[in-house]
Amino acid sequence: MKIAKADNIEAKVVDTEGAEGVVIRLLIHEADGAPNFYMRQFNVAPGGHTPRHTHDWEHEVYVLAGSGTLAGAEADEPIAAGDCIFVPPREPHQFRAAANEELKMLCLIPSTGG
């Protein structure tokens, strides 16, 4: 059993090309013995964004705080605290924080992903 204050877990800067103002925390991961999927927390600074990309695995996201935009394959959609989001495998996506507030979200992936 692991119980941890998520915000106290070490944050690492995401330096992937196309990321701007993003840090990641591995809340529940391989090192914790998670066998099937991993829980990560992302904090995106005001005006920042994740890379626009696509991959073979899905995302399951919950927005904890803030607001922003999810740029999908066909449109930009507004997102805000309290939203749950499913990004299917192979769908292009980019998360962008609003200009004036941090976007804080959980983003879970299968252990076979990224």
Next chain:
Amino acid sequence: MKIAKADNIEAKVVDTEGAEGVVIRLLIHEADGAPNFYMRQFNVAPGGHTPRHTHDWEHEVYVLAGSGTLAGAEADEPIAAGDCIFVPPREPHQFRAAANEELKMLCLIPSTGG
């Protein structure tokens, strides 16, 4: 792509033996095409609790609001908003809300569980 206000998703009463004051919402599930794991939201009324049980799959939990107790195999641990929790497979557990506030949490399971 699915974007939904989690609190607007239909809540169902958990009527499993041992559950008291618990409702579940299926935020991202089989019906959404989720291939590997499912995101559910549980709201436990003040003084309520989930069943004390054990099973072959893990839980990955994030406490969204409120506080309470996680009764594990060996001890009762306090939990509160902002905590992430990993319950390994086959570990007995019960989530209890504090007497004076609702406990609201995400609880994810592999698609092979549940």
